[in-house]
Amino acid sequence: MSRKYFGTDGVRGKVGEHPITPQFVMHLGYAAGKVLASAEHTQGERPGVLIGKDTRISGYMLESALEAGLIAAGVDVYLAGPVPTPAVAYLTRALRLQAGIVISASHNPFEDNGIKFFSGRGAKLPDETEHAIEVELDHPMQTNASESLGKAKRIDDAAGRYIEFCKSTFPCEMNLRGLKIVVDSAHGAAYHIARHVFHELGAEVVAIGAEPDGRNINDGYGATKPANLQKAVVEHRADLGIALDGDGDRLIMTDGAGKIYDGDQLLYVIAGHRQAQGKLHGGVVGTLMTNLAFEHAMQKLGIPFQRAKVGDRYVMELLQQQDWQLGGENSGHIICLDKHSTGDGIISALQVLHALRATGQTLAQAAQDLTMYPQVLINVRVADAKACLADAKVGAAVQEAEAALDGKGRVLLRPSGTEPLLRVMVEGEDGGLVKKCAEGIAGVVRGGLDVLIYGSS
Secondary structure: OOOOOOEOOEEEEEOOOOOOOHHHHHHHHHHHHHHHOOHHHHOOOOOEEEEEEOOOOHHHHHHHHHHHHHHHOOOEEEEEEEOOHHHHHHHHHHOOOOEEEEEOOOOOOOOEEEEEEEEOOOOEOOHHHHHHHHHHHOOOOOOOOHHHOOOEEEOOOHHHHHHHHHHHOOOOOOOOOOOEEEEEOOOOOOOOOHHHHHHHOOOEEEEEOOOOOOOOOOOOOOOOOOHHHHHHHHHOOOOEEEEEOOOOOOEEEEOOOOOEEOHHHHHHHHHHHHHHOOOOOOOEEEEOOOOHHHHHHHHHHOOOEEEEOOOHHHHHHHHHHHOOOEEEOOOOOEEEOOOOOOOOHHHHHHHHHHHHHHHOOOHHHHOOOOOOOOEEEEEEEOOOHHHHHHOHHHHHHHHHHHHHHOOOEEEEEEEOOOOOEEEEEEEEOOHHHHHHHHHHHHHHHHOOOOOOOOOOO
């Protein structure tokens, strides 16, 4: 199905520019309400939709617009206020509602915002439902008669409910006493939640990135900018650091020395522990960007591994196809389907902490057998990325690079989904050769080279 408004993670853009305007978002709420109000979703009763948001100042405006559109379509609205994206997925299920809506642009700067949807099961909306909403958007709004309008209600204990849910995914016989943890919430949706989860499980918590002002979300803090986390861990002599992104579904961690562990490394710790305990259901799903060292580590552990396209949506689809439970991306999106219906930064951190407490290991010890391969990513601006992929010279350059890597590395070229870019990624055991291969292929893509010759680095 072709998508007019929805991307791989909802509708997103710069605030004030189409489609992130109050007019369009109200129409989007109305269209979603009309689709969700159909008999197949509600069995004839008035549907209910939960709205949550992160801490961007534009969230107030977009929340009101969505609320108006949904109510005009005859949908009851439940307002959760600022809560992480995975909290909306959980609360939608817990309250037996027809859908959940998140107002967030994740790790993007505050000038951006977006709208994404969850089904009543707490999963991303099926393609056919998103398509139906887009079709409805082509029709003008026609407000329901007054007796058929929806109502609005605020969920005052949304944060507390979610805190208890997160804690329930950690073994009840286990605690975090004796651990000192720095928790960075990126001045985002988990600012009033994450610290309490770890503190109530017994840890001493130092909270940073927990003072949102509407404009500072992801600004120098969070999973995509961990320098302040690293500094705070060392300064406070903490055992660990945990960083989330603006909407709380992405995780990176540091050990006591401030060394960063990305999604691949954290997924390795979780998978290895579950395998050792005989509790790993099936295999593990990564993406095209998952480090080759992770794939080799899974082979060594005897764990089946498959790659999905980049994006947690595609990781989820492959997990469901394989009937597996564990997957993720190196960016820090980790999905544990036995714990939650979607990726969740706090719950993923708890799964890592479970492994550490159960084994008595530090994070550095738990991840020491996974030596990540050097990886170089070059974004090349091109007029037509797909045409570049079909170009014979580019294909020859890739073949030559793969021959030079001699089975000890990997080449991946993929178009950007949002910009006129071709992403050239090379990884392997030899960092110098990896860099030379990536730069050589990028040169051919730009049209500056015809022949590549790889010698010793």
